Amino acid sequence: MAYDEKLSDRIREALQDVPDVEEKNMFGGVCYMVDGKMCIGVIKDEMMCRIGEEKEEEALHKTGCREMDFAGRPMKGYVYVSDEGMKTQTDFNYWIDLCLAHNPQAKAAKKKK
Numbered sequence: 885m886a887y888d889e890k891l892s893d894r895i896r897e898a899l900q901d902v903p904d905v906e907e908k909n910m911f912g913g914v915c916y917m918v919d920g921k922m923c924i925g926v927i928k929d930e931m932m933c934r935i936g937e938e939k940e941e942e943a944l945h946k947t948g949c950r951e952m953d954f955a956g957r958p959m960k961g962y963v964y965v966s967d968e969g970m971k972t973q974t975d976f977n978y979w980i981d982l983c984l985a986h987n988p989q990a991k992a993a994k995k996k997k
Contacts, residue, residue: 895916898936905918911954921987921991933965934962939986946969951964969978986992
């Protein structure tokens with residue numbers, strides 16, 4: 885198992901009523917795109933959350949949250965959340981809601997030609 889499929893199922897279920905969601909395999913895990921923008925994903929056994937730089941410092945104080953570092957470099961506006969940070973449904977929903985709240989302000993990746 886390259887990534888936690890049960891966590892991915894939880895995310896998929898949480899996003900079932902959100903319009904324009906696309907599931908893509910990337911980074912050796914899975915990513916849920918909302919309105920064509922990376923929003924939430926699963927890498928190994930952690931949830932990857934795109935929350936924006938303005939919410940990052942506050943989020944890093946939450947249990948189970950750490951800075952996202954991909955290929956050895958930090959990714960601004962993104963965090964990883966371990967199982968410890970989303971044990972309850974309330975905690976899980978907090979992260980989903982934070983990602984969805986940031987999505988309208990997030991920039992879409994440039995399309996490859």
